[in-house]
Amino acid sequence: MAVVPVARPPLTLAERTYLPQIAAGLRTTWRHLVRPKQTLEYPEQRPAVPPGYRGVPTLVRDPHGREKCVSCQLCEFVCPPKAIRITPGEIAPDAPTAHVEKAPKEFEIDMLRCIYCGMCQEVCPEEAIWLQNQFSMTGTSREEMVNRKDRLYELGGTLPDEHLKWDRKAAAEQAGNDRH
């Protein structure tokens, strides 16, 4: 590597008094003093959550209000910290969605165990479990930190569904297509 001699001129008198430098520094800090502040005052101001953010896992309903989870328990099996506990249940035969056959009776996610890896969302064949925008979970007891089914649906709400798989199955069955 070539050696580049850097010119180091002796300091001028003004530089040696150090006062112009202090004045320049004071000007800089003054600019910062009057500038709008950077701080996000958290509880009142929330950060913008970027798309694809992996927040608290939630259960969602489809646009017709049907709960999407069919309690296949894939998420329970894939969950690395074993945070998910599902008790499968059946859908009553006289219900309009009886052809879905199964729905969770109990669905618990222990948020003290969850590591927000998103594998449950990745593995779900029904697109029923989603890691959404909520990034802060608090509670005063261990029980409070376990999200039960009703809470999970409350957090999840309804997400748009482009497949509406079970509606199409029902329609196909009605049309006499048994190989739906």
Place this chain on the structure above:
Amino acid sequence: MVDLYLSLPPLVQGLLKGLAVIMVIFPIGGACSMAERKVSAWIQGRPGPNRAVVPWVAWIPVLGPFLQRLGVFHVMADGGKMLFKEDALPGHVRKFYFVLAPLVAMMPALTTVTTVPVGAYLDAAGRTVPLVLANVDIGILAVFAVSSLGVYALILAGWASNSKYPFLGGIRASAQLIAYELSLTLSVVPVFLWINAPGTPGTLSLSRAVEFQSGAWQGFSAASWGGVWFLFLMPLSALVFLIALFAETNRHPFDMAEGESDLVGGFHTEYGAFKWGLFFVAEYAHMLIGSAVFTLLFLGGWNPLPWVPLATLVDWLTALTPLAAHPIAVGLLSIGIFLGKVLALIFFFMWVRWTVPRFRYDQVMELGWKKLLPLSIVNLLFYLGAIAALTP
């Protein structure tokens, strides 16, 4: 009211004055600590402490949230905390001197306040009478003499703490104060040489210094000298005085005695609770007195502008409303102007603190002994010559 006060025995009068000083210095110290936190926050792009609030103040529509944003209640919470937390006395300290040190820190700080005039009013004859607790004729000497005692607190604290960081802090503080005390004193000598023209009764009074700067514009003649503040008349004196003041009050960039990054907390490492609080308030009190003396000597005291003395301003205001000529109104006006300048100077202290990095110890010594001291001596000689040449 005034008659009642004057009829009290002198001891009670003194006690009342002392209480007044404490009642003024402690809240101002607290306000300064909050201002320090706010200014540092703003310079760093943060809003600063703004959460604590007392419920019934929060209900006041505009003022409540404003005070909350200003962090006023954090000061009270901090002060209250300081009073109530455990005042631990480490086992290895020299107890008597350890307890004595914070008191020694407070006493000079509170004593010097009494000799600093804070304002003026016009008496019936139209003369300005300074508002000061003890209008001693040795003025500046009293301030210097008593405020220098403050270093004993630092040395005492450093030594009595009986551990190495406080000891180093105490040593540094004493060396630094001796180094800068010389240039501090030498830099004000020209001011008093100028004031004490031959033939007039000699004085070192601070109020006389302000009186001297209260001249009005009288055309381009020697008589107009009186209206110029000494800041413009003797800029080098003012600069040396200001730098020495930073060093004397142990403020950045000269806070060798504390030096958090190399000495933990310096001389007050072993202190906690209210004893530490006393050091803290004493530091701000010294800053306050230093700023006050600078304002009196170089910034025209309670005169609003160069060539616009207080009396002229009162004349203007009296033209608007006769109420302005009342001694209390004039007194409040002068105190307001004076306090405004002092607080602006304290803001400058804080502004510098968050701008300039701390000097190294050898740099502090070199600046003090090799730069400022010769500079102040040359400055003194220059003004000696100038005053001798100008005096007819």
